[in-house]
Amino acid sequence: MGLKGKLTAQVEIKAGGDVFHDLFRYKPQQITNMSPTTIQGCDLHQGEWGTVGSFYFWKYTHDGKQKVAKDVIEAIDEEKRSVTFKVVEGDLMELYKSFKGGFHVETDGDIDLVTWYLEYEKLNDDVEDPLTFLGFCIKLAKDIESHHLKAA
Template sequence: MGLKGKLTAQIEMRAGGDVFHDLFRYTPHQIPKISPTTIQGCDLHEGEWGTVGSVYFWNYTHDGKPQVAKEVIEAIDEAKRSVTFKLIEGDLKEELKDLKASFHVETDGDIDLITWTLEYEKLNDDVEDPITLLGFGIKIAKDIESHHLKAP
């Protein structure tokens, strides 16, 4: 098996893709209120919320373990409603040399689809592919959807 890989998952967002995009881009510090079992904190470490080059520090629970990550916003494409984060520090660096996590929003008729993509390079062949991390992104999307569908 190779050390580099790419995983993709797509999920329908009945609450609207713009809600998801805007939350992750401009107000990710609100995600812990929406998905508290997954994300416990998001702090702005450098820059300004929602701008390329800004650095976010995340506290989260993955595979039942509390973890941290520092990510930089590497790219934003308003036309595709996409944001790309690059991992620069954190617990995942113990297994992954590189990780980019991105999402984009597509509209198909009256349905918005959120597509998560993970591009990664493992430190060695003994490291599992980060499939559970993709599930982590899907869980957050579902929590955001549930939260916004309940909102008045």
Template sequence: MAHLGLSKLVKQVEIKSDGDVFHELFRFKPHHISKMSPTNVQNVDLHEGDWGTIGSVIIWNYTHDGKEKVAKERIEAIDEVKKSVTFNVIEGDLLELYKIFIFTVHVDTHGENNLVTWTVEYEKLNEDVEDPTLMLDICIAVTKDIETHHLNN
């Protein structure tokens, strides 16, 4: 079997809400996301460790392509300067298609303009597997739902 190697997809969305708040949410309070984006994320549970710490494991219940899915992710890296959190998927539905699946959410703050960048690094199990563009679209939708929640409160 051919080794397909690591691929990367990046998608950005501009937000008007506070970038620091956004970073804090993904680092320390991802369990609040299901209240802000219930159509995309139904539940987020801490499986081991502490919220916001490297090595902690979080279980996400989410909807992908109309189906309920699960992802168990370990926080691999946190960068307070770059306002980024990296999640490595260690169990769940995504690993039925991908050997490696890593999400990084990163917030650039420049005064009023804040840019949220989602990066997905992945390795497909085979050539027939699609690039995870729909997964990135969900991340952008969740980002917009979080922003709407913050702007309305």
């Protein structure tokens, strides 16, 4: 089995793709209010919110355990409403040589679809593919959607 992989998942959201993109780009620190069981903190460590090259430090709960990640915004595409993060430190780096993730938003009629993607290279064959982390991303999208629908 290969050490490199890519996982994707697409989820429909009713909260609006622009809202989702803007939240992750400019105000990720507010996600803690929308999904407190998933994200407990997001701090800016270097740069400016929403700019390529900026570093964020996340505190989150994954598989029932408190974890951390430091990542850098690697790419932003306004037209595709996408943000790509590259993890540079934290718990994921204990299992993966490299780990990158992000999303883009598509609109199909009046439906917004968030497509999450994870690209990774495992340290060895004993490391599992990050399927539960992809589930974590889907839950996060649903929590954000629920928060925005309640506020509307």
